[in-house]
Amino acid sequence: MLRSLKELEQYKVNARDGDLGSVANFLFDDERWAIRYLVVETGHFFDERRVLVSPISFRTVDWAKSVFHLALTRDQIKGSPGVDTDQPVSRQHERNLNDYYGYPYYWGTMGVWGTGYYPALLGARPSNGAPPVLRDKKLGDVHLRSAADVRGYHLQGTDDGIGFVADFIVDDETWELRYLVVDTSHWWWGKKVLVAPEWATHVSWLDRKISLDLTRDAIKNSPEWDAETAVRREYETRLYGHYGRKGYWPAVDRPAEAIASRLV
Numbered sequence: 001m002l003r004s005l006k007e008l009e010q011y012k013v014n015a016r017d018g019d020l021g022s023v024a025n026f027l028f029d030d031e032r033w034a035i036r037y038l039v040v041e042t043g044h045f046f047d048e049r050r051v052l053v054s055p056i057s058f059r060t061v062d063w064a065k066s067v068f069h070l071a072l073t074r075d076q077i078k079g080s081p082g083v084d085t086d087q088p089v090s091r092q093h094e095r096n097l098n099d100y101y102g103y104p105y106y107w108g109t110m111g112v113w114g115t116g117y118y119p120a121l122l123g124a125r126p127s128n129g130a131p132p133v134l135r136d137k138k139l140g141d142v143h144l145r146s147a148a149d150v151r152g153y154h155l156q157g158t159d160d161g162i163g164f165v166a167d168f169i170v171d172d173e174t175w176e177l178r179y180l181v182v183d184t185s186h187w188w189w190g191k192k193v194l195v196a197p198e199w200a201t202h203v204s205w206l207d208r209k210i211s212l213d214l215t216r217d218a219i220k221n222s223p224e225w226d227a228e229t230a231v232r233r234e235y236e237t238r239l240y241g242h243y244g245r246k247g248y249w250p251a252v253d254r255p256a257e258a259i260a261s262r263l264v
Contacts, residue, residue: 001171001172001173001230002169002170002171002172002178002179002230002231003169003170003172004167004168004169004170004181004227005026005035005147005167005168005169005170005177006167008023008026008170009023009024009025009026010022010023010066011023011066011067011068012065012066012067012068013038013040013053013067013068013070014067014068014069014070015070015072015073015074015076015077016059016070016071016072016073017073017074018074019045020040020042020045020070020074020077021040021041021042021043021045022040022041022043023038023039023040023041023068024039024040024041024050025038025039025085025146025147025148026038026039026146026147026148027039027052027085027089027144027145027146027147028144028145028147028168028177029143029144030143030144030145030203030205031143032112032176033176033177033197033198034112034113034174034175034176034177035055035147035170035175035176035177036054036055036094036106036144036175037052037053037054037089037144038052038053038054038055038068039051039052039085039146040052040053042077045074045078046077046078049082050085051077051080051083051085052080052083052085052089052097053068053070053072053077054097054101054103054119055119055120055175056101056103056106056113056119056120056122057070057071057072057101057103058070058071058119058120059071061172063172072101076101079100080097080100080101081093081096081097081100083097088142088144089142089144090142091107091142091143094107094144103122104122106119106122112174112175112176113174117173117174118173118174119174119175145205147168150165151165151166151167152164152165152208153165153208153209153210154208154209154210155180155182155195155209155210155211155212156209156210156211156212157211157212157214157215157216157218157219158212158213158214158215159215159216160187160215160216161186161187161216162182162184162187162212162214162216162219163182163183163184163185163186163187163193164182164183164186165180165181165182165183165210166181166182166183166192167180167181168180168181169181169194169231177197178196178231178248179194179195179196179197179231180194180195180196180197180210181193181194181225181227182194182195182219184219184220187216187220191220191224192225192227193219193220193222193225194222194225194231194239195212195214195219196245196248199212199213199214199243199245200212200213201213214243218242218243221242222239222242222243223235223238223239223242233249236249
């Protein structure tokens with residue numbers, strides 16, 4: 001299901017042995033546009049420390065009660081390598097975290113999560129050992145961005161400005177960011193539109209600007225998006241058809257039974 005990232009902020013996070021804290025932010029991969037970590041505010045549990053939690057560690061998610069349940073104990077999380085969540089997170093930091101938890105590395109392969117689409121499948125496998133040599137040469141590279149920081153980025157079409165990023169729509173199974181929610185209220189009255197990250201031709205992190213391979217009129221005339229309604233496949237089909245783009249879903253629409261069978 002597709003969900004607003006803003007709505008997932010302030011979800012509670014529970015370890016196996018009790019409360020851990022609440023979600024304060026998300027870090028996403030700027031190459032694959034996928035959520036890699038929740039930034040969890042632990043409050044009094046760990047002396048106000050913030051920690052990074054990967055979707056790989058999810059046991060279940062209670063969407064009705066807004067709680068992420070982790071397959072980790074509080075002591076495990078407390079002993080994890082320290083990361084300054086207010087600073088860029090390098091591949092070296094990620095390697096330290098994965099090595100600590102015994103998770104396989106998701107990077108260096110074609111899949112969103114290793115060789116597949118789902119973090120739960122990656123978590124079900126043993127660690128894949130030493131990282132590739134090529135990847136080791138880039139341990140200092142920063143590929144993770146704060147979702148909170150990217151909100152407010154300006155969107156530029158091929159012929160004019162469009163608006164700014166107000167939110168993100170995330171797939172709650174693959175944790176890919178499927179859409180940027182664009183507020184166009186500075187350009188025309190009150191309308192918010194959805195655009196897929198892969199339609200971006202360039203992102204200037206320094207200038208806080210995202211350039212799109214779309215005209216302003218094409219976006220202005222796109223199918224109406226209702227923030228109070230779930231983003232369903234029928235709407236996505238119309239949206240992609242409007243822009244003459246091929247949908248992403250044939251690659252990820254799989255029966256739940258098939259996914260579950262691979263976790264056994």
